[in-house]
Amino acid sequence: MKSIILTAGARLLVPLLLVFSIFMLLRGHNLPGGGFIGGLLGATSFIVYAIALGTAEARRALRVSPETLGMVGLGIALGAGLIAVFTGDALFTGQWLWIGGDSYETASFAPNSILVFDVGVYLVVFGGILSMVLALEEEL
Amino acid sequence: MTSWFLAAPLVIPFVTAVAAFLLRNSETGRWVSVAGSAAMLVASLLLMAEVLDKGVLAGQMGNWPAPFGITLVADTLSAVMVVITAITSLAVVIYGMGEVPVRLERLGYHALYNAMIAGVTGAFLTGDIFNLYVWFEVMLISSFGLLVLGGTKEQLDAGVKYVALNLVSTLAFLAGIGMLYGMTGSLNMAELALTVPQVENQALVTVVAMLFMVGFGVKAAVFPLFFWLPAAYHTPRFSVSAVFAGLLTKVGVYALMRVFTLIFVGDVSFTHEILLWVAAATMVTGVLGAAAQTDFRKILSFHIISQIGYMVLGLALYTTTGLVGGVFYLVHHIIVKANLFLIAGIAQKAAGGNELSRIGGLYKAAPFLGLLFLIPAFSLAGFPPLSGFWAKFVVVKATLELGHWFVAFLALAVGLLTIFSMTKIWAAAFWKPHPDGIEPSLSRVDRGELVPMMIPVVGLAVLTMIIGLHPEPFVQIAETAADQLLDPTAYITAVLGEEAAP
Incomplete structure (x- = not known):
């Protein structure tokens, strides 16, 4: 069933949800949020898209199969944990690089393995939820 | 590190x-x-x-x-x-x-x-x-x-x-x-x-x-x-x-x-006493369930249950010997049971089924497969000198040490019934002629499939033999494991540091 209201609404909702999901992912570093909830929101945006325009259209917009996305995410999360091997720490110990300083307070930019891990979680949740929901919608 | x-x-x-x-x-x-x-x-x-x-x-x-x-x-x-x-x-x-x-x-x-x-x-x-x-x-x-x-x-x-x-x-x-x-x-x-x-x-x-x-x-x-x-x-x-x-x-x-x-x-006298009778009932129901089945894999499935009983029995006794038996049994059973299921797969390819009434003649067609089946099957039943013998021996010995005569009797009787099930598979799948009159043969299986399927079966059978013929190092490892289980001080200090020792 195609609803013109839903289609028009989806055009606004989908990008908004996607941007908000990225916001949640980044915010999660020190505040409530993070990869899991971000991934859920991201998946929601594509679910709205699939309801409005059909699952085939959603899969086309996604370009990569959600299963692959989820597994790549698992790989990224694992990779983030494995970075610790180079510094001799235990698995999944957070690794920080302070640029322009030497601590959290003074550094102007601090790339770290924790964000990478969160991105991995984001993709796992995003891909996992989407693959289930799309499969269910196609069955029904 | x-x-x-x-x-x-x-x-x-x-x-x-x-x-x-x-x-x-x-x-x-x-x-x-x-x-x-x-x-x-x-x-x-x-x-x-x-x-x-x-x-x-x-x-x-x-x-x-x-x-x-x-x-x-x-x-x-x-x-x-x-x-x-x-x-x-x-x-x-x-x-x-x-x-x-x-x-x-x-x-x-x-x-x-x-x-x-x-x-x-x-x-x-x-x-x-x-x-x-x-x-x-x-x-x-x-x-x-x-x-x-x-x-x-x-x-x-x-x-x-x-x-x-x-x-x-x-x-x-x-x-x-x-x-x-x-x-x-x-x-x-x-x-x-x-x-x-x-x-x-x-x-x-x-x-x-x-x-x-x-x-x-x-x-x-x-x-x-x-x-x-x-x-x-x-x-x-x-x-x-x-x-x-x-x-x-x-x-x-x-x-x-x-x-x-x-x-x-x-409260060992309460919880482990329950485990003891659960173990006994598990052994008996599992083996009786198996006796009623006629499908290769279903028989083996019920035998998993009956064998789980022995392992839980080892735990329920809560003595060093009991835990040694339990741990040894755990290791032996994983190898043997996985191997039996793998053999069932080869038998199905060669004879065309898993229902015992519809297959047969495997011994004539593939005597080597028959031998490979006998090793884990007899090990499961507890024949010396295979790994299952030592596992059962230690568990039963531990049961007798505590004077649980009835449970020990059950454990031995279940072993006997296990032989009954294994010989049932042997008689039906290997000895009796194929009911459809066809000659099952391994050459019907594609070579590219058969070789990778045979390698692990042989490997696991050899492992069973090694554990059976040379159990000493394995029992020693099981003893170390049992000692650590009974006295968890080493476990606690390894996790929480020396000062946490009870």
Whole structure:
């Protein structure tokens, strides 16, 4: 069933949800949020898209199969944990690089393995939820 | 650096799962899976060597100190279980090269398989009770995927029963964890070992212990919670059912052994007495159930249940000899049972079925296969000099030491009935002529399939022989494991540091 209201609404909702999901992912570093909830929101945006325009259209917009996305995410999360091997720490110990300083307070930019891990979680949740929901919608 | 010995056997299957999934459409995916299993075997042997050398190892993941972070711990029992997991995993993945069709590989068979192995390994290595629940879930989800992969009607039927009953068990387990956390404020197993005895309301502790017993009991398929097992294990591919039969129920037994030696030892005369009679009933019902079956794999499935009884019996006795028997039994049974399921797969290819009334004549066609069947079958029944003899011998000896004459009698009688079931398979599948008058023969099986299927069967049979003929080092390892289980001081200090010693 195609609803013109839903289609028009989806055009606004989908990008908004996607941007908000990225916001949640980044915010999660020190505040409530993070990869899991971000991934859920991201998946929601594509679910709205699939309801409005059909699952085939959603899969086309996604370009990569959600299963692959989820597994790549698992790989990224694992990779983030494995970075610790180079510094001799235990698995999944957070690794920080302070640029322009030497601590959290003074550094102007601090790339770290924790964000990478969160991105991995984001993709796992995003891909996992989407693959289930799309499969269910196609069955029904 | 210690923590990487612990992390490696866990990380490798996950990496393999990701790589195998991304390469699932090409031949390479299969080889990645084989290479991953081999690498895991190497990593687990290194862990084993380290544990035998230095005693209990503990590592804090993410550098969060215990009891706040997730701890991985390997005592001798964990290390042994990880090694045996890796051996089974490698054997089954090689077997799968001949048995798992390309269609299933494209659906992600190897990814699910490796994720399940990771779940099993995680459950053996974790030192955190909630983390144990997480590994159970990883294992459950991926094993459910494996069970229904291919999607035939009976597979889905089996899958639903499997997942429904396992969810009930996880619920009991989770409720237990919640109450335990409420009483002690800790989830770290080593810390629980210290705080649980100090809880004022010991009656409530026993209630929680029963919740754990039910939760793990379903996983281990003990009486009266075993119904899901024979309903599920005969439907998927032989590779899948072999690894299920070998490993999955043993995770439940391992978890029982862990919590009922480390945490819930305050009321041994009550909890372990229950375990003792549960074990006896499990042995008897399993073997009687098997006697009523006529399908190769269903007979073997019921025998898993009856053998689980012996392992739980070893735990229930709660003596060194009993635990030695339990641990030894655990290891021996994983090898033997996985091997029997693998042989059932070859027999099906050669004779065209698994229903005993519809196959036959295998001995004439493939005497070597007959020999390969006899080794694990007699080992299962407990014939000397095979591995099962020593396992049964130690368990029964421990039972007699405590004067449980009746249970010891049951254990021996069940052994006798096991021979009855095995000879039933032997007579029907190997000796009697094929009912359709055709000559089954291994040459009907494609060579490219037969060779990878035979290699692990022979390998596991040799392993059974080695354990049987040269049991001394294995018994010694089992003794170390049993001593560490009975006196958890080393476990606790490895996790929490020297000053925490009770």
